Amino acid sequence: MPKATATVGRPAKMGFRMPAEWEPHDQCWMGWPERPDNWREHAGPVQKVFARTATAISKFEPVTICASAKQYPYVHELMLHQPNIRVVEMSMNDCWFRDIGPTFITRTGGPGSGITGQKIAGIDWEFNAWGGAIDGCYVDWSLDNYVAKKIVEIEKISRFPHTMVLEGGSIHVDGEGTCITTEECLLNPNRNPNMTKLEIENELKDFLGVTKVIWIPHGLYGDEDTNGHVDNLCCFIKPGVVLLSWTDDEKDPQWKRSAEALSALSQAVDAKGRDIEVVKIHIPGPLYMTKEEAEGVKKTGHAVRREPGTRLAASYVNLYIANGGVVAPAFGDKWDEAGREVLQKAFPGHEVVMVEGAREIVLGGGNIHCITQQQPVRPA
Numbered sequence: 001m002p003k004a005t006a007t008v009g010r011p012a013k014m015g016f017r018m019p020a021e022w023e024p025h026d027q028c029w030m031g032w033p034e035r036p037d038n039w040r041e042h043a044g045p046v047q048k049v050f051a052r053t054a055t056a057i058s059k060f061e062p063v064t065i066c067a068s069a070k071q072y073p074y075v076h077e078l079m080l081h082q083p084n085i086r087v088v089e090m091s092m093n094d095c096w097f098r099d100i101g102p103t104f105i106t107r108t109g110g111p112g113s114g115i116t117g118q119k120i121a122g123i124d125w126e127f128n129a130w131g132g133a134i135d136g137c138y139v140d141w142s143l144d145n146y147v148a149k150k151i152v153e154i155e156k157i158s159r160f161p162h163t164m165v166l167e168g169g170s171i172h173v174d175g176e177g178t179c180i181t182t183e184e185c186l187l188n189p190n191r192n193p194n195m196t197k198l199e200i201e202n203e204l205k206d207f208l209g210v211t212k213v214i215w216i217p218h219g220l221y222g223d224e225d226t227n228g229h230v231d232n233l234c235c236f237i238k239p240g241v242v243l244l245s246w247t248d249d250e251k252d253p254q255w256k257r258s259a260e261a262l263s264a265l266s267q268a269v270d271a272k273g274r275d276i277e278v279v280k281i282h283i284p285g286p287l288y289m290t291k292e293e294a295e296g297v298k299k300t301g302h303a304v305r306r307e308p309g310t311r312l313a314a315s316y317v318n319l320y321i322a323n324g325g326v327v328a329p330a331f332g333d334k335w336d337e338a339g340r341e342v343l344q345k346a347f348p349g350h351e352v353v354m355v356e357g358a359r360e361i362v363l364g365g366g367n368i369h370c371i372t373q374q375q376p377v378r379p380a
Contacts, residue, residue, distance in 0.1 A: 324350055
């Protein structure tokens, strides 16, 4: 196999597309949390939840956990008896592999421009810690910028570098030509201030292999870390069907955002001309960061401060679709069981697994979809 050198060109013109997340996977990639200025109690509580998440996913497909040199011995020992989990050493600033890892794309054939015969590649987007010098979540993301390169090198696949700032959690695709995203994130001046909406949309089309982009005004209320990633608000569950975070409380600030999203989706058609069907799933809570949780995070001045009383961007939509399974967050909330029921009905051919203690992940600014990255099967 060739080494993962940078490949020039437009992937869509070479026959590549981003598969839907329910299409078959080779494996799942995860990082390992440790920074004490984002995770409370030196990341001890959240590491247990990451381990539970990796174990749950490994029942359906292989998992690779990437851990720093400092954490590697502990993680390796922890996963020693999990046959479907491998642990590799990798440096990173934090563990959000949805956003710092590659976006995998595949193709079934066509001319190659130097990558003839390769059926899978990775897009290496520019990353600036969700806002760069303006309002990024931490001041140094230099190690994160190498994670996508390292992953495609390990897998010996081609890498398509891109200068546009984009995180994997800001997009969802149906695998049939449609992408959904939010204006709040992709049009934020802290990402690509010199690009117009049309220019950004054209890049998504040329690199993801989509022909239709549906723009939703805002993400989930309280999701200030990512400036409204779409993966907390809604996601495709099959072509033409979107799962949407919802609340019936019209006094909740989230209600307006969900209503806006419902309106945008209901008025849109997908790349195949189908109307979009929307399935609502009630958000937990509302949940708020406690004084104890906030005080457990070390104040270093190098990362966004965690303050008591902050509304947590908690959502059941922030899930991982595995081979035959759906791994979703559980918050110890009254809405957990209702969320499970909606997910089981939405994914009738999958086993739904709710990971207890997912509140620990959302305290750091994301959830299960944010900490995972699926690697699709290489087409035959």
